[in-house]
Amino acid sequence: MDIQGLDYNTQREKLIMSEYGREIQKMVEYACELPTKEERLKCAKTIIRLMENKNPQLRDNADYEQTLWDHLYLMSHRELDIDWPFDVSEADKILSKPEPMKLPNGNIKLRHYGHLVEELFEQLKTMPAGEERDALVKKTANQMKRDLATWGHGSMDDERVANDLARFTDGVIQLDLNSFVFEKVSNSDKKQTGKKKK
Secondary structure, eight states: OOOTTOOOGGGSOOOSSGGGHHHHHHHHHHHHHOSSHHHHHHHHHHHHHHHHHHSGGGGGSTTHHHHHHHHHHHHTTTOOOSOOSSOOTTGGGGGOOOOOOOOGGGOOSOTTTHHHHHHHHHHHHHSOSSHHHHHHHHHHHHHHHHHHHHHTTTOOOHHHHHHHHHHHTTTSOOOOTTTOOOOOOOGGGSOOOSOOOO
């Protein structure tokens, strides 16, 4: 819908540093148009003070002044012609995005159990029967139950753990639920997800 006389943010130029707002952006554009370097620098110093007030948490960083001048440089579309009090040659790094992180082995099939439990399944498939494997089965089953409590929306059914353990070890590990004793999973083990109850 286009209504005459109304000015929507969606119709305006996109802000480079939205945390400072459109008024600071307009001041930066005004500073770029001033006729002399001295006037532009004086205006830039005033803008820096305003930027510092708008974004006070930057003061917690040791190099916050450098950051502010880098931001000003970027907001001016790299066109503000002044004698910069700080080196702004690496300011563009602020806008660069990091490469996406790769998942271990490219993919995690069982997100609620995670990569490490998947590795345990593979290890249990090839381990010879004995006390060492029994101890690892116990630790794995208890970890699976904690993971289900955390990521399975509170579902931590013993039968599900036994079935998953058998399925993901290709039937090598069969838990006898009549004799196997799980560790007690407390509420502190469950991750709080969603909104807290008022």
